[in-house]
Amino acid sequence: MAGPRVTRKWRPKMAFVVYAVLLAVLALPIVIVLWFRAIDAASGRMAPAEIGALAGALALTLGIAYVLTRTITGPIHALIARTDEIARGGKKAIVPLESYGTHEIATLSQSFLDLSSKLVDRTDYVRSFAAHVSHELKSPLTAIRGAAELLRDDDATGPMTAEERRNFLDNIIADSERLGRLLARLRELARAELPTEKGETRLSELVAWLAGRFPALGVESRAASDIPLPLPFEAASIVLGNLADNADQHGATRLELIFSADDGLTMLRVRDNGRGISDGNRALIFQPFFSTRREQGGTGMGLDIVRAVLNAHGGTIRLGDASNPGVEFEIRLPG
Known part of the structure; x- marks a missing residue:
């Protein structure tokens, strides 16, 4: 299905508007001079001061035109051309412009580059x-x-x-x-991957839910207090449920949740004492459909689902240090 389209009707181009304003600026001193000439019709020639005023107005108008072209119309036309280039060439065409002109156009261009990169990556x-x-x-x-x-x-x-x-x-x-x-x-x-509403979930709720769902795991939490995790319960249960299920399937008997929050960043480390991940598989675990338990029915999509949920809430997940026994995942969330 095609996306929304801009209503087709005549609209003046920016260059037309800009230069019309400049011509109006230029015409103003001319009209003033002609007005005074009409009043003082006795003088047959234009005074040097009048000629100088008109020349100054013309020079000023041309200067303003150059500045507006360099700072507004030129960068906007370049951005439009870059849009077409990206549509044809993909990610290799996502490069900054040579000149942005104004702060607002630079901000717009950066937003455009970020959006283009996300769309191409998607x-x-x-x-x-x-x-x-x-x-x-x-x-x-x-x-x-x-x-x-x-x-x-x-x-x-x-x-x-x-x-x-x-x-x-x-x-x-x-x-x-x-x-x-x-x-x-x-x-x-x-x-x-669908956008979801924001919410919070107490760590104690998650610990109780995990203990009930995975009775073979001893679920423990380490936090200064019962600080809320900045995820709604449904999203938090999907994330921690998949991580706990992986730990349970790989022989873990203990799952530890280490929680901290500082300077607008929430960090949750999920650590188990299972068999761990081999060095050869550490770079593969976040690939879709990669599973070490394929013969036992593993689909290899659990971590991909976890990452999708966290991305939808502005969070990230990464594999922790390999020096500890078992597996540790580090989750970062804004808020």
């Missing part, structure tokens, strides 16, 4: 994500189709045993369940 992410989704869906679909074709082609000349038939049916069910989990995760990711 396009690259969607393209990469679509390729990953296609790959992840292809494997179980291929397995289901192969098993179904073998079951369809089974005949009396070489019939399958009951055990073989059951194995094929079990594979179909297992792959169907995997597709269901992938689709459920994709729906969660779609919801996580």
Whole structure:
């Protein structure tokens, strides 16, 4: 669906408005001179002072025109040209202009560059994500189709045993369940990336919720007081629920929440005592669909959902120091 369009009607160009104003400025002394000449019609020639006044007005008008061209119309035309260039060339065309003219145009240009970078990055992410989704869906679909074709082609000349038939049916069910989990995760990711209302959640609420959902984990919190986390409960439960689930699946028996807030920045470190992450996998864990538990049904989308939720609230997540046993994630949120 096409986006909103500007109503098409005649509008004067900025250059026309600017130069019309300048011509009006230039015409004012001319009109004054002609007015006084009409009153004093006896003098047949223009006085030197009158000629000087008109020349000065012309020079001043041309000077103002040059300044306005350099500071307003020129940078705006350059910004329009850069917009078209980015639309054709992508991220390589996202470079600053040579001149901005005024503070307001420089601010507008910076906002435009930031927005363009985000849109191009988003396009690259969607393209990469679509390729990953296609790959992840292809494997179980291929397995289901192969098993179904073998079951369809089974005949009396070489019939399958009951055990073989059951194995094929079990594979179909297992792959169907995997597709269901992938689709459920994709729906969660779609919801996580939608803008959400702001809110706060007490750390004690989250600790109680985690303890009830993951009874095998000893959930502890370390904070100076029950400071609120600047996330609504639904978003906070998605973030911490996925991190706790990863810890539980990797053999952790303790989950520690270390909370601090200072100078408008909230930091939450989530630390477990599980098996940890190998050096080779540390650079891969935030990639969509990367999972060390694929055989056990892992989809590899949990951390991607966590990052999407935090991004929607202006936050970030990164993997902590590898020197500690287990895994530590550091979450930063504004507020």
